[in-house]
Amino acid sequence: MLLNISKAHILVSFVFLLILSGAIYTYLENITIPFTFCQPCHENPESVVDEAEKRVETKHCPLDDSRRSGNLIMKAGLSYPQPSTLTGRTDVNSVTNWNAPLVWEGTFDPVVIDDIYSRMNPRVAVVVLAVGKYTRFLKGFLESGEKYFLVGLRVTYYIFTDNEQDVPNVTLSEGRKITILPVPSAKRWQDVVLSKMKWATVTIDKQIRNEADYLFMMDIDSVFHNRFGAESLSQMSAVLHRGFYKNINRDGFPYERRPESKAYIPAGEGDYYYTAAVWGGYLEDMYRLVKYCYEQSEEDAKNNIEAVWQEESHLNKYFLYNKPAKVLSPEYLWSDYDAPGSDIKLIRISQLVKDYAEVRPNGGQ
Ligand code: GAL
Numbered sequence: 029m030l031l032n033i034s035k036a037h038i039l040v041s042f043v044f045l046l047i048l049s050g051a052i053y054t055y056l057e058n059i060t061i062p063f064t065f066c067q068p069c070h071e072n073p074e075s076v077v078d079e080a081e082k083r084v085e086t087k088h089c090p091l092d093d094s095r096r097s098g099n100l101i102m103k104a105g106l107s108y109p110q111p112s113t114l115t116g117r118t119d120v121n122s123v124t125n126w127n128a129p130l131v132w133e134g135t136f137d138p139v140v141i142d143d144i145y146s147r148m149n150p151r152v153a154v155v156v157l158a159v160g161k162y163t164r165f166l167k168g169f170l171e172s173g174e175k176y177f178l179v180g181l182r183v184t185y186y187i188f189t190d191n192e193q194d195v196p197n198v199t200l201s202e203g204r205k206i207t208i209l210p211v212p213s214a215k216r217w218q219d220v221v222l223s224k225m226k227w228a229t230v231t232i233d234k235q236i237r238n239e240a241d242y243l244f245m246m247d248i249d250s251v252f253h254n255r256f257g258a259e260s261l262s263q264m265s266a267v268l269h270r271g272f273y274k275n276i277n278r279d280g281f282p283y284e285r286r287p288e289s290k291a292y293i294p295a296g297e298g299d300y301y302y303t304a305a306v307w308g309g310y311l312e313d314m315y316r317l318v319k320y321c322y323e324q325s326e327e328d329a330k331n332n333i334e335a336v337w338q339e340e341s342h343l344n345k346y347f348l349y350n351k352p353a354k355v356l357s358p359e360y361l362w363s364d365y366d367a368p369g370s371d372i373k374l375i376r377i378s379q380l381v382k383d384y385a386e387v388r389p390n391g392g393q
């Protein structure tokens with residue numbers, strides 16, 4: 029009898045425990061889900077630089093899911109050549125060692141890419157700075173941009189300038205516009221460059237994040253020459269600097285080498301050397317990185333040091349420890365100063381030759 033009771037007792041207790049743990053599990057599932065969700069985009073993601081780990085930790089902010097670059101939906105019936113698993117570019121590497129695409133002409137089919145991204149219909153912000161004599165570059169940049177840059181997609185050019193009168197009247201295609209943002213002038217080109225990070229941080233925060241899904245930071249002294257299309261879009265896309273993309277040991281990269289600077293990268297470390305003249309990605313990821321460059325250079329200024337290539341040095345440190353999702357070949361930023369080798373099949377955008385002494389408030393290279 030006693031035995032029977034305790035058997036029944038054990039059974040009942042077991043069933044009770046089972047129900048109780050089920051209930052606790054369901055409850056926890058329900059309360060933890062909201063915390064794993066991203067916070068809304070208009071709230072600032074908190075970024076924390078972990079100096080020991082050299083990574084930047086942040087709360088994530090969502091992009092409208094349908095506009096994520098991983099969302100690769102193509103329409104039925106599209107006609108294009110069959111892709112091969114065996115043939116492709118053999119003269120260049122088209123994948124990084126963290127498995128990100130390294131984009132060159134011939135590594136993508138524009139028909140496929142354009143179909144995918146036109147249905148995604150992203151809003152793309154381009155931030156450029158045109159202060160002092162640099163307003164002269166606006167016309168060529170904007171006119172050529174309308175011919176080649178993300179054609180068919182919605183683009184807003186955010187022009188930071190100290191001279192609104194000098195912004196030219198350029199006819200833009202449908203869905204594309206210009207927003208002018210007044211900024212003060214500066215006396216040293218280094219300050220001009222760094223102030224771009226400050227104004228961009230403030231303006232993304234106040235305005236751009238409500239108007240765009242993707243953001244590109246670009247230098248104004250350049251002209252588009254060929255397609256710069258949606259193949260360039262990703263969560264974070266970095267462009268290989270044309271001057272250091274081949275036959276150079278990582279210790280020869282012009283990284284910041286003084287440990288006193290926040291941009292310091294020790295010898296023996298490094299993947300590539302990236303340019304700061306073109307970089308882009310999801311709005312919130314870009315916000316985090318622009319703000320990082322701003323804050324790290326402010327920190328340097330407090331310690332009376334300026335990184336060797338200003339924001340480019342901070343950018344390179346960031347990308348070393350927070351790998352970009354796509355690496356774009358130097359086709360995505362060439363320079364009229366250099367003749368391209370046979371690996372550069374076409375130049376998509378190129379920096380103009382300019383008289384530095386004449387165009388910059390304090391000269392210099
Ligand atoms: C130059 C470029 C600079 C900087 C430098 C790095 O060609 O104009 O902005 O990127 O290379 O060495």
Ligand code: MN
Nearest residue numbers: 247249305379
């Ligand atoms: Mn430049």
